[in-house]
Amino acid sequence: MSMATELAATYGTPLYVYDLDRVAAARRDLFDALPEEFGVFYAFKANPHPEIARTLREDGSRACRAEISSTGELAAALAAGYSGAEIFYTGPGKTAAELATAMGHGVRMFSVESLSDLRRIGSVATGHGVVVDCLLRINSASASASTSIRMTGTSSQFGIDSESLADLVPQLKSVPGTRISGAHLFPLSNAKDEESLISEFQHTIEVAAWVQKEIGVEFRHLDIGGGFAMPYAVPGERPVYRKLRTELGGALDVAFPGWRANGLQVFCESGRYLTGGCGELVCSVVNIKESRGRKFVILDAGINTFGGMSGLGRLLPVAVQPQADAEPGDTEVANLVGPLCTPGDLLGRDVSLPSPASGDVITIPNAGAYGVTASLLMFLGRPAPTEVTVRGGQIVSVSRLEHNRVYGDPR
Numbered sequence: 001m002s003m004a005t006e007l008a009a010t011y012g013t014p015l016y017v018y019d020l021d022r023v024a025a026a027r028r029d030l031f032d033a034l035p036e037e038f039g040v041f042y043a044f045k046a047n048p049h050p051e052i053a054r055t056l057r058e059d060g061s062r063a064c065r066a067e068i069s070s071t072g073e074l075a076a077a078l079a080a081g082y083s084g085a086e087i088f089y090t091g092p093g094k095t096a097a098e099l100a101t102a103m104g105h106g107v108r109m110f111s112v113e114s115l116s117d118l119r120r121i122g123s124v125a126t127g128h129g130v131v132v133d134c135l136l137r138i139n140s141a142s143a144s145a146s147t148s149i150r151m152t153g154t155s156s157q158f159g160i161d162s163e164s165l166a167d168l169v170p171q172l173k174s175v176p177g178t179r180i181s182g183a184h185l186f187p188l189s190n191a192k193d194e195e196s197l198i199s200e201f202q203h204t205i206e207v208a209a210w211v212q213k214e215i216g217v218e219f220r221h222l223d224i225g226g227g228f229a230m231p232y233a234v235p236g237e238r239p240v241y242r243k244l245r246t247e248l249g250g251a252l253d254v255a256f257p258g259w260r261a262n263g264l265q266v267f268c269e270s271g272r273y274l275t276g277g278c279g280e281l282v283c284s285v286v287n288i289k290e291s292r293g294r295k296f297v298i299l300d301a302g303i304n305t306f307g308g309m310s311g312l313g314r315l316l317p318v319a320v321q322p323q324a325d326a327e328p329g330d331t332e333v334a335n336l337v338g339p340l341c342t343p344g345d346l347l348g349r350d351v352s353l354p355s356p357a358s359g360d361v362i363t364i365p366n367a368g369a370y371g372v373t374a375s376l377l378m379f380l381g382r383p384a385p386t387e388v389t390v391r392g393g394q395i396v397s398v399s400r401l402e403h404n405r406v407y408g409d410p411r
């Protein structure tokens with residue numbers, strides 16, 4: 001029995017098991033793949049679990065910083081030990097109240113999605129008597145590699161269109177309470193291979209150099225985004241990027257000569273690469289039925305527990321492939337579905353399983369990112385899954401998210 005299955009016997013299913021040693025290994029691998037001057041922002045939306053976030057912050061100069069876009073994620077980052085100075089606040093819908101909370105906790109670095117966004121940041125900063133660093137998020141008109149999820153080049157709620165930048169520069173530079181300190185680009189998620197990742201970054205760095213010239217301010221911060229890949233709910237390993245470090249350094253040497261010495265801080269961002277591989281979701285087969293020649297394996301975990309975002313286009317459709325834990329033997333092909341009263345509660349179509357039976361425990365690998373908090377947790381009123389973190393084979397924490405209706409004035 002694997003540790004995850006043993007824990008499921010104790011805590012029941014559905015159960016997430018996160019191995020913090022794997023989180024630490026992913027962090028080391030990512031820092032190793034980047035020039036040593038680079039910083040890394042951990043995208044809290046991948047998994048805001050405090051033990052995971054805390055593990056990513058360990059290790060001095062190779063500690064991740066936090067990339068957040070809500071006060072909930074702010075609270076998670078603070079609880080995990082990140083200081084305001086280590087937090088980068090992003091997102092297209094930052095309200096004045098949220099900004100005030102963030103600034104009250106010492107957050108001084110913001111991604112800016114538009115002139116009106118910048119003005120709102122400025123007015124809150126002025127109220128706090130501070131000047132905050134603003135990285136202009138740019139929606140570049142041009143793109144490079146052909147890759148999976150593209151977030152730039154089309155019309156979008158994200159970023160300032162590159163073609164409108166020139167006209168906006170005078171206004172962008174004159175917002176009290178703000179200082180344009182650099183650019184933020186995030187054109188890509190889950191690159192298909194190292195070549196496409198590198199070519200996307202090369203392009204991003206060229207765009208960033210162009211932005212710096214347009215704005216006419218020497219950058220102090222440059223966030224070139226991510227795209228570091230990770231299998232999602234299927235077996236597989238985190239890719240190792242062997243050429244990235246040299247290629248990134250080279251591209252920056254051309255576009256930002258002297259960047260290593262002149263105080264330009266360069267950042268990458270990652271969610272799935274850092275945490276995807278640390279987690280397994282253990283669930284149980286509740287029932288099995290046949291319908292018109294097709295087998296349905298009904299689990300106690302569906303899109304309320306895992307992968308609830310798949311219908312939203314942000315992630316690839318969930319195509320879960322359980323870990324081949326059992327002895328090799330007869331396999332059957334079945335649809336893996338959850339317990340919810342909607343045909344949309346489908347985790348995998350035509351999945352091969354070793355002769356499934358009621359009561360079997362099924363483990364979904366690489367489920368550490370975009371799991372619990374990316375799911376339709378409240379839908380159909382089932383409790384959230386239990387989450388266990390382990391380090392060195394020992395349990396570190398056991399927890400479960402709760403949501404309750406609050407009556408009266410919820411503030």
Ligand SMILES: *Cc1c(COP(=O)(O)O)cnc(C)c1O
Binds near residue numbers: 067188225228
């Ligand atoms: C979602 C997101 C990330 C993380 O993406 P991964 O594919 O999980 O690495 C990083 N940065 C921004 C701005 C994001 O929106």
